């Protein structure tokens with residue numbers, strides 16, 4: 001192998017050796033809108049991340065009172081009951097305070113806003129079955145998805 005081919009070969013090797021070092025894995029953005037939807041139906045939790053920066057954006061125009069969105073993480077089996085109880089928690093942005101079923105939650109935002117949550121991947125067990133959803137009243141049925149642990 002000549003000197004000229006060595007450097008590209010090295011760079012290509014490094015590229016494939018270090019996929020988990022790319023920032024993309026530990027930095028996730030989910031968009032929401034005025035049509036009551038997230039732009040993804042799964043969120044990947046990469047256990048090799050020290051922390052995952054989860055950013056929720058709202059590309060709509062409607063305000064927080066009419067079309068508020070958040071992302072709440074819970075176990076699949078708790079989803080429905082938690083979503084029902086969350087509707088009553090209007091004083092706490094629809095995330096019941098101190099509720100053990102809430103694994104993590106972003107702030108509630110309205111159109112044009114965004115919020116970032118520092119998420120600890122160790123909150124999720126590798127063989128657990130988790131969901132994320134929006135806990136604004138009436139939204140969880142349309143705004144939910146699967147959490148993929150990796």
Ligand SMILES: [Cu+2]
Nearest residue numbers: 068069134139
């Ligand atoms: Cu919502």
